[in-house]
Amino acid sequence: MSAPLAERRTPSGLVAGTIAFSSVDGPGNRFVVFLQGCNFDCVACHNPHTIPGRAAIDGDHQGPQRLRVPDLLHQIGRAAPFIRGITVSGGEATLQAGFVEALFRAVKEDPALAALTCFIDSNGAADPMTWDRLAPLTDGVMVDLKSFDPEIHHRLTGQGNADVLASIRHLHHLRRLHEVRLLLLAGWNDDPALIRRTGEWLATVDPTMRVKVIGFRLHGARPHDPPLVEPTAGRLQEAAAILRATAPFDIAVI
Amino acid sequence: MQELVERARTVVQDGALGYDQKVRRLAALATEAIPYPTLSEDCRQALDARVICDLYEGHAPYTARYILPDYDLALRQGLRFLELDPPQDLDDALAFLQIMYAHVPSVTTYPVYLGDLDKLLERFVPADMTDEQLDRTLRRFWIGIDRMVPDAFAHLDVGPHDGRVVRSIFRVERSLRQAVPNITLKVDPAVTPDDLIEDGVRTVFETGKPHFVNHPMMVADHGERYAAVSCYNSLKIGGGAHTLVRLNLKEAALRHHGTSEEFMAAALPHWVELTAELTEARIRSLVEEQRFFETHWLANEGLIDLHRFSAMFGIFGLAECVNRLMALDGKDHGGAGRYGHDLDADVLAMRVVERVAELVAARPMPYCEGGQGRCYLHSQGGIDLDDHVTAGTRIPVGDEPDLLQHITTCAPHHEHFAAGISDIFHVDETAVRNPGAMVDIIKGALDQGMRDFTFNLADNEFVRITGYLVRKRDLAQIAGQHAVRHTSDQLAAGSENAYHLTERTVQRVGCHERTPR
């Protein structure tokens, strides 16, 4: 028997995993969908199993699954009374923009789920057309800025940062920029002068934006030579102070 | 008699007990020289085998176990017995309460209920008093409670309405970080602002308190005048519970050799009746023999009323009971078919609870008008002598499924436990940066029919051993045999040794009543 028409029309997504409750992926408690696949290859990636060709570090991931929107809606429905919304993360969610769009639309159209907000956690490497397409269904986007310096960005991710900077500006313009996240890796992207330049540029986009300064944590990242180093708490506070001196950002340090 | 002497000697020579603690334990021992209320042979045997348990309250109860004085009435009419006039200002009111606390009886000698403090005090806060002045005043009072009522079962309630006093209480709590008093925030989604719940959540991050209770659900069961006291005991203000007798479902199941159907049909009615018999005997002893309600000044001055009392029927060890019944039915699938992890097991757990509720509701009980002539059902948190049996209706420590599964497994049980239920949920420390996430979970849990919601953080200085709090450093001290200030820490050390409660991976544990021996 063939699947019902509505189901055949919904695209499927390659999903690396889901978490019913997360307090670190946007406002309030959220259901998170981790999509498989990424266009970056970050040295400090915490989800290396979501990058094609990289094995899981923990070994407890079951490998990506092809899921349809109704499969996910069922899972989200169980969590719905306890969450403020859903977040699609990755990997890089926008690589499966069609699926994200279908999922968000289904959530907004389901009377039991319509109150949930839909967020995207992105590395920013998406073109403006993708954001234009997702914006009507998306309540907010959290963008990682791995480095403001294109050269360092390349060393950290294997790609340049022009798309990322353009995404930040464009999302602000679309009123969909929820926050910018700076993941600091000791000795790579935590130089005070670079932080200041980053702050100055972010201020040209929005001097009051939410900025999250996040210290890289070794747990979950793959081995690297020479070994990657977690920044000290003092170093993170210093970075936050430099940013604060640049503009009245809403800053959180993690 | 020889045993009594030996036990008395152990108490007086115990280096981990303070002077007051020794006095209280000796008093408890003394009532054991009085013959126990008359019981049937079956009931006696079940009690001796600890299938049913009187929490070692002693042979001749001379105070009700949980007393919730009507402090509001006391503040308005004054106290004849204590020769106190109604207070005129905030300082008077705080002194009045502090004096009164010293005279409210309970089985531990410390009051289990300190009042709905925000409601009691709000009218005394002068409009021109600054928040700092209010904090300083309450801070002194708070230190007084902790030092003079050093028992983590001493419990006060706040909410569901926002106000200056409740906000000040949370600030003082976060700055003092004391184990006492225990606190419950009454939450009514219609009147409690999210921001107040969030303030409560931030306070939990610092001190492990407050608990959150489902106000509309409590009001439906007990009326507006109710409070959560001790740990997770929801009872009527101006009333309380004569006693708490509990049925060990694990032991009941171990004595059963048929199917789960037969357990429901024959075994449960048998054990429930024996528990009820013991409860009735203890109530009659308190009310008819010791004539507590005819003699105590709280009753004489109308601050408690026998008609607002009932007794608590506690159950515990549901997890082990269900797992054994699954095995007897041949459905345990080598251990996979267990409570919290298997739909059939969860359904069976629900049926056991429903059956107990039905049996308790069918058993009339004297002097229990507060519960329409029946006991209140209570999911009991355990005491320090319990060994290898899970508190109440909880999923065993360390075996809890993920938070969503945990909540959805426990939620359907809550409606049956009018006198409280002590599931405790565990969250990792990422929540600290996003208290709004906990607000979402709490509101969701209440919306799904949970009566009580308590959560603990992974690495808090406070450990919730079973509903009351102890500080980790106090626990370490007991191991070293130094006297500690709080009586409930003694229970915690026992609980901990019996069940390794602090060894759990992320989190904490649940409710608890008192240490018996």
Ligand code: SF4
């Ligand atoms: S963008 Fe994110 S998911 Fe992709 S490689 Fe970098 S850290 Fe990993």
